Amino acid sequence: MPEDGKKEAGMHTIKDYLKERILIIDGAMGTMIQRHKLEENDYRGDRFKDWHSDLKGNNDLLCLTQPDIILGIHRQYLEAGADIIETNTFNAQRISLADYHMEELAFELNLAAAGIAKKAAAAYTAANPDKPRFVAGAIGPMNKTLSLSPDVNNPGFRAVSFDEVVSAYYEQIKGLVEGGVDLLLIETIFDTLNAKAAIFAIKKYFRDINEPRDKRGEGYERSSKRELPIMISGTITDASGRTLSGQTLEAFYISVMHARPLSIGLNCALGAVEMRSHIEELSQIAACYTSAYPNAGLPNTMGEYDEQPEQTAHFIEEWAEQGFVNIVGGCCGTTPDHIRHIADHVKKIKPRQLPVVEKELVV
Numbered sequence: 001m002p003e004d005g006k007k008e009a010g011m012h013t014i015k016d017y018l019k020e021r022i023l024i025i026d027g028a029m030g031t032m033i034q035r036h037k038l039e040e041n042d043y044r045g046d047r048f049k050d051w052h053s054d055l056k057g058n059n060d061l062l063c064l065t066q067p068d069i070i071l072g073i074h075r076q077y078l079e080a081g082a083d084i085i086e087t088n089t090f091n092a093q094r095i096s097l098a099d100y101h102m103e104e105l106a107f108e109l110n111l112a113a114a115g116i117a118k119k120a121a122a123a124y125t126a127a128n129p130d131k132p133r134f135v136a137g138a139i140g141p142m143n144k145t146l147s148l149s150p151d152v153n154n155p156g157f158r159a160v161s162f163d164e165v166v167s168a169y170y171e172q173i174k175g176l177v178e179g180g181v182d183l184l185l186i187e188t189i190f191d192t193l194n195a196k197a198a199i200f201a202i203k204k205y206f207r208d209i210n211e212p213r214d215k216r217g218e219g220y221e222r223s224s225k226r227e228l229p230i231m232i233s234g235t236i237t238d239a240s241g242r243t244l245s246g247q248t249l250e251a252f253y254i255s256v257m258h259a260r261p262l263s264i265g266l267n268c269a270l271g272a273v274e275m276r277s278h279i280e281e282l283s284q285i286a287a288c289y290t291s292a293y294p295n296a297g298l299p300n301t302m303g304e305y306d307e308q309p310e311q312t313a314h315f316i317e318e319w320a321e322q323g324f325v326n327i328v329g330g331c332c333g334t335t336p337d338h339i340r341h342i343a344d345h346v347k348k349i350k351p352r353q354l355p356v357v358e359k360e361l362v363v
Contacts, residue, residue: 114179305333
Protein backbone atom coordinates (compact mmCIF):
# COMPACT_ATOMS: atom_id res chain seq x y z
CA MET A 1 0.00 0.00 0.00
CA PRO A 2 1.61 3.32 -1.00
CA GLU A 3 2.15 6.06 1.54
CA ASP A 4 -0.84 8.09 2.77
CA GLY A 5 -3.48 5.60 1.75
CA LYS A 6 -3.06 5.93 -2.02
CA LYS A 7 -5.16 3.67 -4.18
CA GLU A 8 -4.15 2.18 -7.49
CA ALA A 9 -7.17 3.69 -9.24
CA GLY A 10 -5.80 7.06 -10.32
CA MET A 11 -3.43 7.03 -7.33
CA HIS A 12 -5.74 9.33 -5.39
CA THR A 13 -5.50 9.42 -1.62
CA ILE A 14 -8.42 9.23 0.75
CA LYS A 15 -7.80 12.92 1.46
CA ASP A 16 -8.68 13.69 -2.14
CA TYR A 17 -12.08 12.08 -1.71
CA LEU A 18 -12.66 13.72 1.67
CA LYS A 19 -12.32 17.10 -0.03
CA GLU A 20 -15.00 16.14 -2.54
CA ARG A 21 -17.71 14.48 -0.48
CA ILE A 22 -18.78 13.06 2.85
CA LEU A 23 -17.46 9.52 3.11
CA ILE A 24 -19.44 6.65 4.60
CA ILE A 25 -18.03 4.22 7.14
CA ASP A 26 -19.82 0.92 7.77
CA GLY A 27 -22.15 -0.08 10.61
CA ALA A 28 -22.06 -2.59 13.43
CA MET A 29 -20.23 -5.88 12.95
CA GLY A 30 -21.56 -7.44 16.15
CA THR A 31 -25.17 -6.68 15.26
CA MET A 32 -24.76 -8.45 11.95
CA ILE A 33 -22.99 -11.44 13.51
CA GLN A 34 -25.87 -11.83 15.98
CA ARG A 35 -28.26 -12.26 13.06
CA HIS A 36 -26.54 -15.55 12.24
CA LYS A 37 -27.45 -16.96 15.68
CA LEU A 38 -24.13 -18.78 15.96
CA GLU A 39 -23.58 -21.44 18.62
CA GLU A 40 -20.45 -22.66 20.37
CA ASN A 41 -19.60 -25.16 17.64
CA ASP A 42 -19.86 -22.45 14.99
CA TYR A 43 -17.25 -20.37 16.79
CA ARG A 44 -14.99 -23.38 17.25
CA GLY A 45 -15.06 -24.73 13.73
CA ASP A 46 -12.90 -27.75 12.99
CA ARG A 47 -9.65 -26.15 14.05
CA PHE A 48 -10.72 -25.34 17.62
CA LYS A 49 -13.26 -28.09 18.24
CA ASP A 50 -11.27 -29.37 21.23
CA TRP A 51 -10.33 -25.98 22.67
CA HIS A 52 -10.24 -26.07 26.48
CA SER A 53 -12.45 -23.02 27.11
CA ASP A 54 -15.70 -21.60 25.73
CA LEU A 55 -15.31 -19.58 22.55
CA LYS A 56 -18.82 -18.31 21.88
CA GLY A 57 -18.73 -14.53 21.83
CA ASN A 58 -15.18 -14.29 20.48
CA ASN A 59 -16.34 -12.56 17.32
CA ASP A 60 -12.82 -11.86 16.08
CA LEU A 61 -12.16 -15.61 15.96
CA LEU A 62 -14.77 -15.92 13.21
CA CYS A 63 -12.19 -14.53 10.79
CA LEU A 64 -10.55 -17.95 11.10
CA THR A 65 -13.51 -20.27 11.69
CA GLN A 66 -16.29 -18.57 9.68
CA PRO A 67 -14.54 -16.29 7.18
CA ASP A 68 -17.41 -16.47 4.69
CA ILE A 69 -19.78 -14.93 7.25
CA ILE A 70 -17.42 -12.02 7.85
CA LEU A 71 -16.84 -11.57 4.11
CA GLY A 72 -20.59 -11.54 3.55
CA ILE A 73 -21.09 -8.83 6.18
CA HIS A 74 -18.42 -6.65 4.58
CA ARG A 75 -20.08 -7.09 1.20
CA GLN A 76 -23.46 -6.07 2.59
CA TYR A 77 -22.03 -2.82 3.91
CA LEU A 78 -20.18 -2.14 0.68
CA GLU A 79 -23.36 -2.79 -1.28
CA ALA A 80 -25.15 -0.34 1.01
CA GLY A 81 -22.68 2.38 0.00
CA ALA A 82 -19.86 2.26 2.56
CA ASP A 83 -16.62 3.86 1.41
CA ILE A 84 -14.74 2.54 4.45
CA ILE A 85 -15.19 -0.88 6.02
CA GLU A 86 -13.65 -1.89 9.34
CA THR A 87 -11.82 -5.14 9.95
CA ASN A 88 -13.40 -7.58 12.40
CA THR A 89 -10.61 -7.01 14.95
CA PHE A 90 -12.14 -4.92 17.73
CA ASN A 91 -10.68 -7.19 20.46
CA ALA A 92 -7.98 -8.89 18.42
CA GLN A 93 -4.95 -8.17 20.59
CA ARG A 94 -3.40 -10.53 23.08
CA ILE A 95 -4.59 -8.75 26.22
CA SER A 96 -8.27 -9.10 25.31
CA LEU A 97 -7.77 -12.51 23.69
CA ALA A 98 -6.44 -13.79 27.03
CA ASP A 99 -10.11 -14.13 28.07
CA TYR A 100 -10.22 -17.10 25.69
CA HIS A 101 -6.60 -18.23 26.22
CA MET A 102 -5.89 -17.29 22.61
CA GLU A 103 -3.13 -14.73 23.03
CA GLU A 104 -0.88 -16.44 20.48
CA LEU A 105 -3.47 -16.00 17.74
CA ALA A 106 -3.37 -12.19 17.79
CA PHE A 107 -1.16 -11.66 14.75
CA GLU A 108 -2.85 -14.38 12.72
CA LEU A 109 -6.33 -13.03 13.48
CA ASN A 110 -5.45 -9.52 12.35
CA LEU A 111 -3.72 -10.76 9.23
CA ALA A 112 -6.75 -12.88 8.30
CA ALA A 113 -9.27 -10.16 9.11
CA ALA A 114 -7.44 -7.60 7.00
CA GLY A 115 -7.26 -10.05 4.12
CA ILE A 116 -11.00 -10.74 4.24
CA ALA A 117 -11.92 -7.05 4.28
CA LYS A 118 -9.39 -6.26 1.57
CA LYS A 119 -10.83 -8.97 -0.66
CA ALA A 120 -14.31 -7.47 -0.33
CA ALA A 121 -13.16 -3.88 -0.83
CA ALA A 122 -10.94 -4.67 -3.80
CA ALA A 123 -13.81 -6.31 -5.67
CA TYR A 124 -16.03 -3.25 -5.26
CA THR A 125 -13.19 -0.88 -6.21
CA ALA A 126 -12.52 -2.92 -9.35
CA ALA A 127 -16.20 -2.80 -10.28
CA ASN A 128 -16.32 0.99 -9.84
CA PRO A 129 -12.85 2.61 -9.81
CA ASP A 130 -14.41 6.06 -9.41
CA LYS A 131 -15.62 5.01 -5.96
CA PRO A 132 -12.66 3.27 -4.33
CA ARG A 133 -13.32 1.42 -1.09
CA PHE A 134 -10.94 1.64 1.83
CA VAL A 135 -10.22 -0.82 4.65
CA ALA A 136 -9.73 0.53 8.16
CA GLY A 137 -7.89 -1.70 10.59
CA ALA A 138 -10.08 -1.60 13.71
CA ILE A 139 -8.13 -1.16 16.94
CA GLY A 140 -10.47 -1.32 19.94
CA PRO A 141 -10.05 0.18 23.41
CA MET A 142 -8.95 -3.09 25.08
CA ASN A 143 -10.57 -4.70 28.14
CA LYS A 144 -7.96 -3.29 30.55
CA THR A 145 -7.45 0.40 31.19
CA LEU A 146 -4.31 2.35 32.00
CA SER A 147 -6.06 5.25 33.73
CA LEU A 148 -8.51 3.49 36.00
CA SER A 149 -8.14 0.91 38.74
CA PRO A 150 -10.34 -2.20 38.61
CA ASP A 151 -10.06 -2.40 42.40
CA VAL A 152 -12.20 0.14 44.26
CA ASN A 153 -10.14 -0.50 47.38
CA ASN A 154 -6.85 0.30 45.65
CA PRO A 155 -7.20 3.28 43.29
CA GLY A 156 -3.52 3.22 42.44
CA PHE A 157 -3.61 -0.35 41.12
CA ARG A 158 -3.38 -0.98 37.37
CA ALA A 159 -4.11 -4.34 35.78
CA VAL A 160 -1.71 -3.68 32.92
CA SER A 161 1.31 -1.50 32.16
CA PHE A 162 1.82 1.02 29.38
CA ASP A 163 4.57 -1.11 27.83
CA GLU A 164 2.32 -4.18 27.83
CA VAL A 165 -0.44 -2.27 26.05
CA VAL A 166 2.00 -0.89 23.49
CA SER A 167 3.37 -4.37 22.82
CA ALA A 168 -0.11 -5.83 22.33
CA TYR A 169 -1.15 -3.05 19.98
CA TYR A 170 2.14 -3.28 18.06
CA GLU A 171 1.48 -6.95 17.29
CA GLN A 172 -2.07 -6.14 16.19
CA ILE A 173 -0.91 -3.29 13.97
CA LYS A 174 1.71 -5.50 12.34
CA GLY A 175 -0.95 -8.04 11.39
CA LEU A 176 -3.33 -5.39 10.06
CA VAL A 177 -0.70 -3.64 7.96
CA GLU A 178 0.74 -6.85 6.54
CA GLY A 179 -2.82 -7.92 5.77
CA GLY A 180 -3.25 -4.87 3.56
CA VAL A 181 -5.37 -2.28 5.41
CA ASP A 182 -5.44 1.27 4.05
CA LEU A 183 -6.06 3.07 7.34
CA LEU A 184 -5.65 2.43 11.05
CA LEU A 185 -8.69 3.24 13.20
CA ILE A 186 -8.25 3.63 16.96
CA GLU A 187 -11.86 3.55 18.04
CA THR A 188 -14.34 3.58 20.92
CA ILE A 189 -11.77 5.29 23.15
CA PHE A 190 -12.89 5.69 26.74
CA ASP A 191 -9.36 5.90 28.19
CA THR A 192 -7.10 8.32 26.35
CA LEU A 193 -3.97 6.73 27.80
CA ASN A 194 -4.84 3.47 26.05
CA ALA A 195 -5.30 5.46 22.84
CA LYS A 196 -1.92 7.11 23.32
CA ALA A 197 -0.37 3.66 23.73
CA ALA A 198 -1.95 2.65 20.41
CA ILE A 199 -0.63 5.82 18.76
CA PHE A 200 2.84 5.13 20.16
CA ALA A 201 2.66 1.55 18.85
CA ILE A 202 1.67 2.77 15.37
CA LYS A 203 4.47 5.31 15.22
CA LYS A 204 6.98 2.76 16.52
CA TYR A 205 5.88 0.17 13.99
CA PHE A 206 6.35 2.51 11.05
CA ARG A 207 9.66 3.75 12.40
CA ASP A 208 10.80 0.15 12.60
CA ILE A 209 9.77 -0.84 9.07
CA ASN A 210 11.22 2.38 7.64
CA GLU A 211 14.64 1.78 9.19
CA PRO A 212 17.55 1.25 6.77
CA ARG A 213 17.86 -2.38 5.71
CA ASP A 214 21.65 -2.25 5.93
CA LYS A 215 23.54 0.20 8.12
CA ARG A 216 26.98 -1.28 7.59
CA GLY A 217 28.24 1.43 5.24
CA GLU A 218 27.52 4.82 3.77
CA GLY A 219 25.81 3.27 0.75
CA TYR A 220 23.19 1.42 2.77
CA GLU A 221 19.85 0.65 1.18
CA ARG A 222 16.84 2.37 2.75
CA SER A 223 13.39 0.83 2.54
CA SER A 224 10.73 2.98 0.83
CA LYS A 225 8.97 5.20 3.37
CA ARG A 226 5.60 3.88 4.33
CA GLU A 227 2.99 5.09 6.78
CA LEU A 228 -0.78 4.77 6.91
CA PRO A 229 -3.29 7.46 7.89
CA ILE A 230 -4.67 7.24 11.43
CA MET A 231 -8.33 7.72 12.34
CA ILE A 232 -9.19 8.31 16.01
CA SER A 233 -12.67 7.96 17.46
CA GLY A 234 -13.52 8.51 21.11
CA THR A 235 -16.56 7.75 23.22
CA ILE A 236 -18.52 10.22 25.35
CA THR A 237 -20.19 8.03 27.94
CA ASP A 238 -22.90 10.28 29.38
CA ALA A 239 -24.55 13.69 29.38
CA SER A 240 -21.56 15.26 31.15
CA GLY A 241 -19.71 15.32 27.86
CA ARG A 242 -16.72 13.42 29.24
CA THR A 243 -14.98 10.17 28.49
CA LEU A 244 -15.11 7.40 31.08
CA SER A 245 -11.65 8.40 32.28
CA GLY A 246 -12.93 11.93 32.94
CA GLN A 247 -11.69 14.04 30.03
CA THR A 248 -13.73 16.69 28.33
CA LEU A 249 -14.00 16.46 24.56
CA GLU A 250 -11.55 19.31 24.02
CA ALA A 251 -9.04 17.77 26.41
CA PHE A 252 -9.35 14.45 24.63
CA TYR A 253 -8.74 16.11 21.27
CA ILE A 254 -5.69 18.02 22.51
CA SER A 255 -4.30 14.84 24.08
CA VAL A 256 -4.21 12.94 20.77
CA MET A 257 -3.71 15.64 18.13
CA HIS A 258 0.07 15.08 18.22
CA ALA A 259 -0.62 11.95 16.16
CA ARG A 260 -1.63 14.22 13.27
CA PRO A 261 -4.67 12.03 12.54
CA LEU A 262 -6.53 12.00 9.26
CA SER A 263 -9.73 12.31 11.28
CA ILE A 264 -10.98 12.53 14.81
CA GLY A 265 -14.50 11.76 15.90
CA LEU A 266 -16.96 10.03 18.16
CA ASN A 267 -18.70 6.67 18.10
CA CYS A 268 -20.69 4.33 20.34
CA ALA A 269 -22.30 4.94 23.79
CA LEU A 270 -24.76 7.53 22.46
CA GLY A 271 -27.38 7.75 19.77
CA ALA A 272 -27.33 10.56 17.24
CA VAL A 273 -29.69 12.75 19.27
CA GLU A 274 -27.46 12.63 22.35
CA MET A 275 -24.24 12.92 20.33
CA ARG A 276 -25.19 16.00 18.32
CA SER A 277 -23.86 18.74 20.64
CA HIS A 278 -20.55 16.93 21.03
CA ILE A 279 -20.11 16.54 17.27
CA GLU A 280 -20.86 20.24 16.84
CA GLU A 281 -18.21 21.11 19.42
CA LEU A 282 -15.66 18.81 17.84
CA SER A 283 -16.29 20.26 14.39
CA GLN A 284 -15.33 23.69 15.73
CA ILE A 285 -12.03 22.71 17.35
CA ALA A 286 -10.64 19.94 15.14
CA ALA A 287 -7.99 20.93 12.61
CA CYS A 288 -8.41 17.57 10.86
CA TYR A 289 -11.44 15.85 9.32
CA THR A 290 -14.23 14.78 11.66
CA SER A 291 -16.07 11.48 11.88
CA ALA A 292 -19.23 10.37 13.65
CA TYR A 293 -20.87 6.98 13.82
CA PRO A 294 -23.47 6.84 16.58
CA ASN A 295 -25.49 3.91 17.87
CA ALA A 296 -29.00 3.31 16.55
CA GLY A 297 -30.38 5.29 19.47
CA LEU A 298 -30.04 4.22 23.07
CA PRO A 299 -30.66 0.55 23.99
CA ASN A 300 -34.05 -0.46 25.33
CA THR A 301 -34.60 -2.43 28.53
CA MET A 302 -33.64 -5.62 26.68
CA GLY A 303 -30.39 -4.14 25.44
CA GLU A 304 -31.66 -3.88 21.87
CA TYR A 305 -31.69 -0.88 19.54
CA ASP A 306 -34.99 0.35 18.16
CA GLU A 307 -34.02 3.39 16.10
CA GLN A 308 -34.99 2.80 12.48
CA PRO A 309 -32.65 3.50 9.53
CA GLU A 310 -34.67 6.50 8.34
CA GLN A 311 -34.50 8.07 11.82
CA THR A 312 -30.74 7.69 12.15
CA ALA A 313 -30.23 9.01 8.63
CA HIS A 314 -32.42 12.04 9.33
CA PHE A 315 -30.34 13.04 12.37
CA ILE A 316 -27.04 12.59 10.54
CA GLU A 317 -28.33 14.49 7.52
CA GLU A 318 -28.88 17.50 9.79
CA TRP A 319 -25.29 17.26 11.05
CA ALA A 320 -24.07 17.23 7.46
CA GLU A 321 -26.20 20.22 6.51
CA GLN A 322 -24.76 22.14 9.45
CA GLY A 323 -21.21 21.36 8.27
CA PHE A 324 -20.22 19.23 11.26
CA VAL A 325 -18.89 16.07 9.58
CA ASN A 326 -16.65 14.52 6.94
CA ILE A 327 -17.14 10.82 7.68
CA VAL A 328 -20.39 9.28 8.93
CA GLY A 329 -21.74 5.82 9.61
CA GLY A 330 -23.16 3.69 12.39
CA CYS A 331 -22.12 1.83 15.52
CA CYS A 332 -24.06 -0.54 17.80
CA GLY A 333 -27.43 -1.61 16.48
CA THR A 334 -26.89 -0.23 12.98
CA THR A 335 -27.21 -2.42 9.89
CA PRO A 336 -26.67 -2.15 6.13
CA ASP A 337 -30.13 -0.56 5.94
CA HIS A 338 -28.98 2.21 8.27
CA ILE A 339 -25.84 2.76 6.19
CA ARG A 340 -27.85 2.78 2.94
CA HIS A 341 -30.18 5.46 4.29
CA ILE A 342 -27.32 7.52 5.70
CA ALA A 343 -25.42 7.37 2.40
CA ASP A 344 -28.51 8.42 0.48
CA HIS A 345 -29.28 11.33 2.82
CA VAL A 346 -25.79 12.90 2.70
CA LYS A 347 -24.75 12.17 -0.87
CA LYS A 348 -25.56 15.67 -2.15
CA ILE A 349 -24.30 17.58 0.89
CA LYS A 350 -20.89 19.21 0.81
CA PRO A 351 -18.36 17.97 3.37
CA ARG A 352 -17.20 20.04 6.32
CA GLN A 353 -14.41 22.45 5.43
CA LEU A 354 -11.30 22.32 7.60
CA PRO A 355 -11.14 25.36 9.89
CA VAL A 356 -8.16 27.61 10.40
CA VAL A 357 -6.98 26.76 13.92
CA GLU A 358 -4.72 29.01 15.96
CA LYS A 359 -2.04 26.43 16.66
CA GLU A 360 -0.06 28.69 18.99
CA LEU A 361 -2.91 28.53 21.48
CA VAL A 362 -2.34 24.80 22.00
CA VAL A 363 0.83 23.38 23.51
